[in-house]
Amino acid sequence: MTKIEASHTVEEEFKRSSDFLRGDLSSEIASSKPSIEGASEHLLKFHGIYAQDNRDVRRERSLARETLEYIFMVRVAIPGGRLSTDQWLALDEIAEDIADGTIRLTTRQAVQFHGVLKAGLRPMAFELDAHLMTSFGACGDVVRNTVMCPDLLANGDNARLVLMADHIARTFKPATRAHWEIFVNGEKSATSEPDNEHSFYGETYLPRKFKIAIANPRENCVDVFAQDLGLIPATHDELGEGFNVVVAGGLGRSYAHPDTFARLADPLTFVTYAELDDLIRAVLSTYRDLGDRTDRRRARMKYIAADAGFEQFRREIEERLGQELRAPLALDLGEADDHLGWRELNDGSLQLGIRVGAGRVGDGPDGKGLRSALREIAQTLRVDFLITAQQDILISSISPEDRGVVERILSVHGVRGVEELGNVERSALACPALPTCSQALAEAERRLPDVVSLVQGELDANGLAKRRLQLRMTGCPNGCARPAVAEIGIVGRTKNTYDVFLGGGPRGDRLASLYQEKVKLDDLPEVLRPVLERWKAEGLEDESFGDFYTRVVSP
Numbered sequence: 001m002t003k004i005e006a007s008h009t010v011e012e013e014f015k016r017s018s019d020f021l022r023g024d025l026s027s028e029i030a031s032s033k034p035s036i037e038g039a040s041e042h043l044l045k046f047h048g049i050y051a052q053d054n055r056d057v058r059r060e061r062s063l064a065r066e067t068l069e070y071i072f073m074v075r076v077a078i079p080g081g082r083l084s085t086d087q088w089l090a091l092d093e094i095a096e097d098i099a100d101g102t103i104r105l106t107t108r109q110a111v112q113f114h115g116v117l118k119a120g121l122r123p124m125a126f127e128l129d130a131h132l133m134t135s136f137g138a139c140g141d142v143v144r145n146t147v148m149c150p151d152l153l154a155n156g157d158n159a160r161l162v163l164m165a166d167h168i169a170r171t172f173k174p175a176t177r178a179h180w181e182i183f184v185n186g187e188k189s190a191t192s193e194p195d196n197e198h199s200f201y202g203e204t205y206l207p208r209k210f211k212i213a214i215a216n217p218r219e220n221c222v223d224v225f226a227q228d229l230g231l232i233p234a235t236h237d238e239l240g241e242g243f244n245v246v247v248a249g250g251l252g253r254s255y256a257h258p259d260t261f262a263r264l265a266d267p268l269t270f271v272t273y274a275e276l277d278d279l280i281r282a283v284l285s286t287y288r289d290l291g292d293r294t295d296r297r298r299a300r301m302k303y304i305a306a307d308a309g310f311e312q313f314r315r316e317i318e319e320r321l322g323q324e325l326r327a328p329l330a331l332d333l334g335e336a337d338d339h340l341g342w343r344e345l346n347d348g349s350l351q352l353g354i355r356v357g358a359g360r361v362g363d364g365p366d367g368k369g370l371r372s373a374l375r376e377i378a379q380t381l382r383v384d385f386l387i388t389a390q391q392d393i394l395i396s397s398i399s400p401e402d403r404g405v406v407e408r409i410l411s412v413h414g415v416r417g418v419e420e421l422g423n424v425e426r427s428a429l430a431c432p433a434l435p436t437c438s439q440a441l442a443e444a445e446r447r448l449p450d451v452v453s454l455v456q457g458e459l460d461a462n463g464l465a466k467r468r469l470q471l472r473m474t475g476c477p478n479g480c481a482r483p484a485v486a487e488i489g490i491v492g493r494t495k496n497t498y499d500v501f502l503g504g505g506p507r508g509d510r511l512a513s514l515y516q517e518k519v520k521l522d523d524l525p526e527v528l529r530p531v532l533e534r535w536k537a538e539g540l541e542d543e544s545f546g547d548f549y550t551r552v553v554s555p
């Protein structure tokens, strides 16, 4: 395969001349300017930080010739989404003291803080480091936060598997000490890291981000086919335990670039535990060397596989590995488990999954709400917290005798149990979009409750109230809440309109197709009514909406 030869993007030069992600960040952070721009803004992303402005006041400030309201978003990488009570309490304190009072759980089991001022960046990094967390590598052209089915973590009897998300995070995190020097104060850092950058990253790191997920072999709650590299535990008759590996997925698209598209990952091979790191390195080096560094919109690994053909892509990985890849084993991934409600774990302890609307953990104006409830639980009991890829939170390792304490605290704070939720609400996802995301074309998280009511209302009116329906909404086609694989995907097109995609499903193994363009949210019930009516009339018993749509309406 050949390398794309043309002039590289300016971002490539920013990386190359940054002395392993240092650039001018130290002086920029110390300056009195409220914002950070240019090369430093790009480098900042590797440190998990996005320079943003409050878009709700952008226009009025511009008209009044005032400076914009500059704020930062900080993303904390949390491998597999697992946190101790101390870590949760530290995040809660950061939300209160440094950010906008909320903790935003992400679709990759990480945490985001919004509304952070520049002066808060160093104190936050220091606080995170003191609790063995970091925002470093949560964004940027590197291996991102590794997601993992919470059931593998909390119920796992295979010690190697339980540690896998941590192992990947440690092995593939950039090794430069830049973050600790700039933000945490080098030598004193608790999570001190080695000095030399990995050879597989080099000076210019990857062409763009790279995403890894570890799925439960029984259910696809992590959307493993949306990843650059997905690992699905499997057992080979002769070789024993290991992973089926799928590669070259990705969901982002851009309206302005018609040659961008969503792609599902394809099965690549089966590897044993001992072979895994070398395989990941071979895939990463293929991507590092052959990814398009001339156009960031087409720089993801999926485009190498799509442009060259999957067989050619596979051969390139084999060449780098120095051996033939064996065939993958058969896959049988079921529908995603949302992990909500009470369940007993293998060790006899209990777990409670709580729905978090669009991942936003906060309190109401009366000071009561999910954030306070979780804080009180963390202060009272020694439990684990697990963030799911559905933006929800699980309280895990609860002693059976403490169940009443947890229930009382949640009820005092008005946190609803899963049995009180409507079926659409139960699985709906939305990205942050306005007012923080610079790429948002339309609202998402803030309008999700209205959209859920509209769609649930339509189900109720059609006698479908008890049927599950998976709805995901984003403010643009980058697809951060993974609408491209949802039964109903609502994707921001203009300020007030959305493209509606139908036909994905909870197994995450099928792309939804465009059903109608430029729909106003108020018109959604009318737009969906004909297909929902057909689902009721023509659907097989227990056939999901996505399966029905793909079988009958748009085969």
Ligand code: SRM
Binding pocket: 050, 073, 075, 105, 106, 107, 108, 109, 110, 111, 112, 138, 144, 145, 208, 211, 223, 226, 249, 250, 251, 252, 253, 297, 300, 359, 391, 430, 431, 432, 433, 436, 437, 438, 439, 478, 479, 480, 481, 482
């Ligand atoms: Fe995303 C960019 C939020 C998961 C595809 N994503 C962004 C930015 C950073 C906007 C920006 O570039 O300025 C958003 C921050 C907005 C804000 O104000 O907070 C953002 N993405 C999110 C989160 C928080 C959505 C959520 O509701 O939870 C998720 C954080 C994940 C994490 O913890 O690491 C998030 N983003 C995803 C996913 C889903 C996934 O990874 O499972 C995707 C689709 C999968 C994929 O990567 O193909 C996704 N985000 C994108 C893209 C398109 C990338 C592409 O190459 O196609 C962008 C745009 C970009 O990178 O330039 C983007």
Ligand code: SF4
Binding pocket: 431, 432, 433, 434, 437, 438, 439, 440, 441, 444, 474, 475, 476, 477, 478, 479, 480, 481
């Ligand atoms: Fe922003 Fe678009 Fe991602 Fe939503 S989908 S957070 S609008 S980049």
